[in-house]
Amino acid sequence: MNSNVENLPPHIIRLVYKEVTTLTADPPDGIKVFPNEEDLTDLQVTIEGPEGTPYAGGLFRMKLLLGKDFPASPPKGYFLTKIFHPNVGANGEICVNVLKRDWTAELGIRHVLLGTWVRALVWEDPTCRGATGPVSHNY
Known part of the structure; x- marks a missing residue:
């Protein structure tokens, strides 16, 4: 099994398991x-596109x-669905x-998911140069 679970302390595994449940x-x-x-450290997620957005x-x-x-x-987040954003x-x-910079250990997975849904899909800050690459010149 290729997993980070064995690298996490037991109390963190319990915390993650409880939150995921x-x-x-x-x-x-x-x-x-x-x-x-x-692998509890690999979460698959589906997010509905917010109303009023593209x-x-x-x-x-x-x-x-x-x-x-x-x-x-913080966890790493990736869209598996191709998305122009x-x-x-x-x-x-x-x-x-x-x-990234706003992460603290007290934030949980729910906070990350809500932050992704609200901020990423509603275009909170279209100036994240690390992600934008070729489209950054448009913003």
Whole structure:
């Protein structure tokens, strides 16, 4: 099994398991979480495109990867569905503040998912130069 679970302390594994179980049973509106049964650090997610945005009516797949330093370090977020967006890199990497400079260990997975849904798909800050690459000149 290729997983970061064995690198996480037992209390963090319990914390992640509890939060993932809660997110699966009671997900935020427009978001569904599909845990990887073999690797708790690899979360598959679907996000509905928010109304009033160019993504309305769309269903977007993404994944969150929890590293061995989680929750001290933020998870990595990637869209698996191709999406043209200034905060999403060519490889699908999501560049929003909650996954970068605004991260704190107290934030949970739910916060990350809501931050991605609201900020990434509503174009909170279209100036994340690390993600935008060739489209950044438009903003």
